[in-house]
Amino acid sequence: MSPRNVLFLMTDQHRVDTLGCYGNPLVRTPALDALAAEGTRFDRFYTPTAICTPARASLATGLHPFRHGLLVNPERNGGSRDELDDSQPMFATRLMEHGYRVGHVGKWHIGRERGPESYGLDGEHLPGALNPFHHPSYTKWLQDEGFPPFAVREPVFGTAANGTGRGHLIAGRLQQPAEATLEAFLTERTLELLDRYAAGWKASGTPFMLSCHWYGPHLPYLIPDAYYDLYDPESVPLPASMAETFAGKPDVQRRYCEYWSSDDFDAAAWRKLIAVYWGYVTMIDHQVGRLLDALRSHGLWDDTAVVFTADHGEFTGAHRLNDKGPAMYEDIYRVPALVRVPGAPAQVSDDFATLIDLNPTLLDLAGVPVPEGCDGESLLPLLHGEPAAEGTRDQVVAEFHGHHFPYSQRMIRDRRHKLVFNPESVHELYDLETDPHELHNVYESPAYAGVRRGLTDRLYRELLRRGDPAYTWMSYMSDIGGGRAPDVDGVAAEVS
Incomplete structure (x- = not known):
C-alpha cells in the first residue's frame, strides 16, 4: 500500500454522550457525525488511564503507562517521571524516519519541558494542562487580527471544602x-501547516501526518456567549448517576466529591453547567468542520485518513463528581473514536480497543513496521471490516496512578461486568447490564462470587503477562482461585 496521509484530531476530557453519532439527540455535532457516517465508529474504545499526560504518552509510545513511566500530570507529580526516556521513541519519529512530514498543533502535555x-x-510547544490564554503566540495573534484580549465575566466557582472560600x-x-x-x-x-503539507504532497508525493489537539472541552468551560447559551438548560437531562450515594464504595470518591464541591450546585445549576459543556463541544465541532473542509478543498479527501478521539472523558456531575480522578467509571474511561480510511467501509465496531492501539494503527497505515515491544495492536484489519480473532478483543484492562495525590487502581471490563481493584480500599464490581450507571457495587454479593473470582483471575493473569507490578499485591490480597504467589525470581507460580 502506498503511504497515506493522516489528519489526527484530538480533544481533551470529552464525554462520549455529547456527540450525535453516539446517540445524543440534542447536541449539534454535524462535522463529527458526518465523519462517523463515512468511517468506523468505535463503541467500546477506552483510554489506558483517565489522566492527560500518561494517556497521551501511551498514544505516542504505544506503551502502557506503567511501562513508559509518565504516571501523572507533571503539575500534580507524585514522584514519577517528568519526561519520556529517550529509549522510548514516538510513532511520529518513526514516521519521519520513513519520509513523513509530521506536524503537531495544540495541547502536547507529554512531560514538563x-x-x-x-x-x-513541526509545531510549537504550548505547555500546560489548560488553555494557554496568555501564551505569547496567542496574544500576538489576537493583536494581529484585531481581536479583543482574553477576558471572562460571570465566573462560576465551587466552594473549598476546608472553609477557605472559593x-x-x-x-x-x-x-x-x-x-x-x-x-x-x-x-x-493547523490550516497553515495543512497548506504547506498539501503543496508538498502534490509537488513530490511527500506524505504527512498532521495533528490538531484542542484543549477543550476540558473544564473550566470558558466560551463565548453564543455557545455558552446555545442549549436550553431545561432540555438537559441530569446524569442518572447523580443518584450516587457512595455506599459500599471507596471513601476516596466521597472525598473527591467534596474536593470539587459538586454538591454545592443544585439541579438547575448542574443543568446549566452541562449545557455549557455541550456548547463547548459544538464550538469545537465547528473547528473540526473547518479542517475537514480544507482537506477536501485541497483535493486530499481520498488520500488522507482522518482520526478523531479524546485522551479521556469527564464526570461533569456524573456520580456527583467533576473533572476526573480516583474512580474508574465509564464516564471517564470510555472515549469517542472515529476513524475514516479512504476505501474502508462505513461501520460500527463493537470490539474493545484503546488509545494505545492507535499507535501501531498509524504506523500500519503508513506501511511503517511496528516496533517490537509495542503494547497495542493495529486496528487496520477492523477498519477494513475484518472480524477480530476470537477472544482477542473481548475485554479491556486499564490502570490509574493518581491525580492530585498518588492512588493506584486497576480495572478489567468485559462485555457485561467491570472489576476495579483498589489496593487501599474495597474493590468494586459492576454488572453493566443491570446497572449501566455503575451505582451498585456487587463485589461482596454472593450471587456474583463466580463473576468476581473469574474477573479477578483474568485481571491477575493480564497484569502478570504485561509485567505490571500491581500483580504482586494481588498475589496475596485477592480472591484468586487456587492461590498464586511470586517465586523468588519474581515470576508467579501457581500453588495447589
Missing part, C-alpha cells in the same frame, strides 16, 4: 467572539 519541536515535529473555577463567559477563541487559533495554525 519537552514539546513537539524537541522531537523534530474553590475550583468551573465555567465562565468568554468576552471574545468565537473567531478569537484559542480553539480557532489552533485551527488556524
